[in-house]
Amino acid sequence: MNDALDKAVRVFCARGYHATSIGDLTEAMQLAQGSVYKAFKDKRAVFLAAFDRNKAVRAEKLQDAIGAGGTGRERLRKVLAFYAEASHGAEGRQGCLVVGSAAELAIFDDEVAQRVAASLDRNEALLSGLIQQGQADGSIPADLDSAATARLMLCLLQGMRVVGKTGRSRDEMAAVVEVAMKALA
Amino acid sequence: MNDALDKAVRVFCARGYHATSIGDLTEAMQLAQGSVYKAFKDKRAVFLAAFDRNKAVRAEKLQDAIGAGGTGRERLRKVLAFYAEASHGAEGRQGCLVVGSAAELAIFDDEVAQRVAASLDRNEALLSGLIQQGQADGSIPADLDSAATARLMLCLLQGMRVVGKTGRSRDEMAAVVEVAMKALA
DNA sequence: ATTTATAGGAAACGATCATTTCCGAATCAA
DNA sequence: TTGATTCGGAAATGATCGTTTCCTATAAAT
Numbered sequence: 001m002n003d004a005l006d007k008a009v010r011v012f013c014a015r016g017y018h019a020t021s022i023g024d025l026t027e028a029m030q031l032a033q034g035s036v037y038k039a040f041k042d043k044r045a046v047f048l049a050a051f052d053r054n055k056a057v058r059a060e061k062l063q064d065a066i067g068a069g070g071t072g073r074e075r076l077r078k079v080l081a082f083y084a085e086a087s088h089g090a091e092g093r094q095g096c097l098v099v100g101s102a103a104e105l106a107i108f109d110d111e112v113a114q115r116v117a118a119s120l121d122r123n124e125a126l127l128s129g130l131i132q133q134g135q136a137d138g139s140i141p142a143d144l145d146s147a148a149t150a151r152l153m154l155c156l157l158q159g160m161r162v163v164g165k166t167g168r169s170r171d172e173m174a175a176v177v178e179v180a181m182k183a184l185a
Numbered sequence: 186m187n188d189a190l191d192k193a194v195r196v197f198c199a200r201g202y203h204a205t206s207i208g209d210l211t212e213a214m215q216l217a218q219g220s221v222y223k224a225f226k227d228k229r230a231v232f233l234a235a236f237d238r239n240k241a242v243r244a245e246k247l248q249d250a251i252g253a254g255g256t257g258r259e260r261l262r263k264v265l266a267f268y269a270e271a272s273h274g275a276e277g278r279q280g281c282l283v284v285g286s287a288a289e290l291a292i293f294d295d296e297v298a299q300r301v302a303a304s305l306d307r308n309e310a311l312l313s314g315l316i317q318q319g320q321a322d323g324s325i326p327a328d329l330d331s332a333a334t335a336r337l338m339l340c341l342l343q344g345m346r347v348v349g350k351t352g353r354s355r356d357e358m359a360a361v362v363e364v365a366m367k368a369l370a
Numbered sequence: 371a372t373t374t375a376t377a378g379g380a381a382a383c384g385a386t387c388a389t390t391t392c393c394g395a396a397t398c399a400a
Numbered sequence: 401t402t403g404a405t406t407c408g409g410a411a412a413t414g415a416t417c418g419t420t421t422c423c424t425a426t427a428a429a430t
Binding site for chain 1: 419
């Protein structure tokens with residue numbers, strides 16, 4: 001089931017919610033049309049499940065990328081690099097489900113809006129935590145506004161995914177990470 | 186006609202392309218359904234016209250906000266503040282047509298993808314020009330990588346519009362601008 | 371071997387939407 | 401005043417889509 005949901009995630013990322021038909025989903029998930037409606041109440045339920053699956057998968061990959069060791073500064077850089085890696089080439093063109101949902105559904109669907117906000121809040125808290133870790137271990141200045149800096153980084157990460165839809169190179173995105181680290185001065 | 190297009194812009198921003206029906210457009214534009222098809226070939230033509238109209242309006246407002254005087258650093262701050270102002274409250278929730286188009290249409294419609302890329306490139310060039318102006322007038326260090334910094338600012342601006350869809354306050358976004366200025370060190 | 375539950379797949383339904391067509395009213399010219 | 405033209409607006413059309421239903425085949429269970 002998770003395999004099928006991963007396929008659904010890719011379709012929803014690339015096409016958005018409204019432009020994805022049930023046929024698109026069954027084709028990608030390799031399921032019969034009847035099977036989709038046996039497993040899910042409706043298209044929206046498939047989307048919500050795909051959203052949650054995407055959130056879990058991305059969160060795990062991000063945690064792997066951050067790793068356990070290193071200073072707060074080093075780990076924060078790894079977060080930026082993780083997003084830079086996802087914001088170029090084919091994966092960048094595919095787009096981000098959170099960004100797409102924010103643009104397409106946040107106004108109409110309160111439940112989707114809540115999940116989008118929760119995803120962003122979670123990311124912001126993660127960034128804020130890493131900054132505070134860096135301030136504790138001395139790799140980031142103690143007088144820095146951790147909340148505002150975390151919010152800046154959150155905006156930057158989401159923006160990279162937007163700009164990445166127009167097809168940038170890995171080097172272009174990696175260079176952004178280097179400059180962004182200057183905000184930790 | 187421009188008035189009607191401005192209304193269309195708002196609808197497309199809020200609802201996205203696929204979720205806006207012709208009825209939504211006629212209601213917002215206060216036009217008869219027949220009149221829409223007398224003025225435009227089809228829904229996509231309305232969208233492209235609205236996109237161009239939005240681009241022109243936003244570019245003019247941005248130029249007004251930047252002003253003619255001041256250092257490159259001061260003018261760059263005004264660009265960031267302009268986007269912060271658009272990324273909170275009701276306008277922030279309404280969203281950005283470029284971001285929405287990038288997420289929803291950039292993969293399917295080459296013409297839309299080109300316009301999105303052109304809008305981002307134009308913004309990136311504007312940012313790069315202001316940075317170079319700042320390097321010429323001494324308000325921004327000369328050894329700074331203007332291209333990478335401009336790209337960072339572009340990502341940040343687009344990301345602010347994404348995050349702004351979840352309803353942030355003016356102060357939250359204004360604080361991001363202050364931190365972002367540190368990237369010019 | 372027979373029955374029962376399960377899943378795939380096709381067909382049908384109802385709704386919605388983009389688009390076209392048609393009709394009436396209003397405007398303008400003669 | 402009359403006739404032509406234009407424009408708003410409503411109805412009709414054809415297609416698509418989400419959803420439901422029904423049928424068949426396969427596999428599990430007794």
